[in-house]
Amino acid sequence: xxxxxxxxxxxxxxxxxxxxxxxxxxxxxxxxxxxxxxxxxxxxxxxxxxxxxxxxxxxxxxxxxxxxxxxxxxxxxxxxxxxxxxxxxxxxxxxxxxxxxxxxxxxxxxxxxxxxxxxxxxxxxxxxxxxxxxxxxxxxxxxxxxxxxxxxxxxxxxxxxxxxxxxxxxxxxxxxxxxxxxxxxxxxxxxxxxxxxxxxxxxxxxxxxxxxxxxxxxxxxxxxxxxxxxxxxxxxxxxxxxxxxxxxxxxxxxxxxxxxxxxxxxxxxxxxxxxxxxxxxxxxxxxxxxxxxxxxxxxxxxxxxxxxxx
Numbered sequence: 001x002x003x004x005x006x007x008x009x010x011x012x013x014x015x016x017x018x019x020x021x022x023x024x025x026x027x028x029x030x031x032x033x034x035x036x037x038x039x040x041x042x043x044x045x046x047x048x049x050x051x052x053x054x055x056x057x058x059x060x061x062x063x064x065x066x067x068x069x070x071x072x073x074x075x076x077x078x079x080x081x082x083x084x085x086x087x088x089x090x091x092x093x094x095x096x097x098x099x100x101x102x103x104x105x106x107x108x109x110x111x112x113x114x115x116x117x118x119x120x121x122x123x124x125x126x127x128x129x130x131x132x133x134x135x136x137x138x139x140x141x142x143x144x145x146x147x148x149x150x151x152x153x154x155x156x157x158x159x160x161x162x163x164x165x166x167x168x169x170x171x172x173x174x175x176x177x178x179x180x181x182x183x184x185x186x187x188x189x190x191x192x193x194x195x196x197x198x199x200x201x202x203x204x205x206x207x208x209x210x211x212x213x214x215x216x217x218x219x220x221x222x223x224x225x226x227x228x229x230x231x232x233x234x235x236x237x238x239x240x241x242x243x244x245x246x247x248x249x250x251x252x253x254x255x256x257x258x259x260x261x262x263x264x265x266x267x268x269x270x271x272x273x274x275x276x277x278x279x280x281x282x283x284x285x286x287x288x289x290x291x292x293x294x295x296x297x298x299x300x301x302x303x304x305x306x307x308x309x310x
Contacts, residue, residue, distance in 0.1 A: 003027065006022045007076045009032050009101070010086035010087040010088070011086075012033075016042045016045035017138075017140070017142045017144075018084045018138070021058070023046060023064050024053045024058045025172075029068070030067075030068050030077070030078075050064055058172060073101050074101055077106075080106060085098075085115075089117050096126070098133070113133065114136060114142075115135065117183065120134070120156075131156060131157030131160065132157060134160055136168070147176070148174070150165055197260050199269060209276025210280035230242070
């Protein structure tokens with residue numbers, strides 16, 4: 001564990017989740033967020049997340065009290081070997097943050113941005129020398145979902161991407177390399193594609209919001225938690241392989257793709273979805289639903305780990 005001290009810039013839901021995970025890994029964390037209530041909010045989030053991380057065996061090295069809060073971003077990053085940036089996703093705010101921290105960074109420090117919409121190239125424009133900066137985009141919540149999408153480019157320093165991947169691996173994360181800048185990176189584009197068709201099916205009266213969600217969670221969602229779609233379809237033709245599967249189902253899939261919808265998130269569509277969600281969830285609070293989600297994810301991850309270690 002070469003990196004023992006970290007920093008988190010921006011302590012909303014993503015930043016608080018990263019803070020919890022860094023603490024659980026045995027590292028100290030310096031946090032900056034301009035909001036006056038940030039410290040209380042982060043401490044409360046860490047306390048809630050700790051039980052979940054304990055269930056996954058992630059807290060053996062950790063101490064939830066090794067967190068400090070700072071008055072500026074520059075102060076927070078001083079001495080940190082790894083900085084996870086999570087400030088609001090507006091170019092001007094990102095650039096101002098990078099301009100502030102660049103002179104204060106320790107030699108060899110890595111700065112990873114959690115940005116989901118901005119590209120690495122856009123963010124690099126806020127640096128004099130963007131060598132320390134990479135994309136380190138998590139899936140929410142980072143303390144629970146293993147995925148991190150990592151990207152560097154020609155302006156990224158030698159070995160920086162590899163150092164970030166090693167750091168994330170030590171946290172128990174699963175990283176993928178993003179090889180080309182596209183809006184939304186990889187995983188967000190995949191879920192956007194699925195949600196687009198889910199909305200279309202509701203719009204067309206094919207099924208309710210609740211039934212479309214159940215079709216996913218009780219069907220392909222379970223399979224996708226084990227393996228990705230191409231790997232799974234590769235099993236479809238048995239020993240004949242993926243090529244045989246594609247040849248057999250080409251007309252079927254091409255027809256489905258031609259018939260997929262292209263809805264837009266208009267106010268009317270949002271209202272339709274909100275009504276459908278209320279019908280499905282009833283009196284269950286957001287906090288109760290989130291706790292139920294986390295419990296199910298923990299159960300699935302523990303089961304998968306048992307299979308993987310056999």
